[in-house]
Amino acid sequence: MIQFTLKCDQDHRFDSWFQSADAFDKLTSAGMVACSVCGSTEVEKALMAPSVRASRKTAVAPEHPPLSAPASPAEQALAELKKKIEANSEYVGLNFAREARDIHEGNAPERAIYGEARPEEARKLLEDGVPVAPLPFLPNRKSN
Numbered sequence: 001m002i003q004f005t006l007k008c009d010q011d012h013r014f015d016s017w018f019q020s021a022d023a024f025d026k027l028t029s030a031g032m033v034a035c036s037v038c039g040s041t042e043v044e045k046a047l048m049a050p051s052v053r054a055s056r057k058t059a060v061a062p063e064h065p066p067l068s069a070p071a072s073p074a075e076q077a078l079a080e081l082k083k084k085i086e087a088n089s090e091y092v093g094l095n096f097a098r099e100a101r102d103i104h105e106g107n108a109p110e111r112a113i114y115g116e117a118r119p120e121e122a123r124k125l126l127e128d129g130v131p132v133a134p135l136p137f138l139p140n141r142k143s144n
Helices: 021-029 073-088 096-104 119-127
Strands: 002-008 013-018 043-045 090-093 113-115
Touching (some): 002 021, 013 021, 021 043, 090 096, 096 113, 096 119
Parallel strands (some): 090 113
Antiparallel strands (some): 002 013, 002 043
């Protein structure tokens, strides 16, 4: 795993983890890396300082807590937002664009939903006046 500091075309900066540098390149070229602030998919690596480990003899406690615990107030707020959305809406997975359109057109019962959509699907929904917004996190994929 490798952590990159990224920035979008609006100059928002954020960190993200990738399996490798090649994985970052593939995901970026496919439009699957989005700014955590504005949702822009125009993202590139930002200048960052390398992370160098201390030797075993002089090792000290890590500067950052484990990845499982939110470290900053912003991360804690995002964790709370995610928990609230998941508790109060229905996960529709990869059917998000179709479900959102059906709800907007009155062909499905009105309810809060969240899920996943390709960038072009989300743009088309917005162009057609369907009220959607990107989430600042990836949903947990649920089965059945």
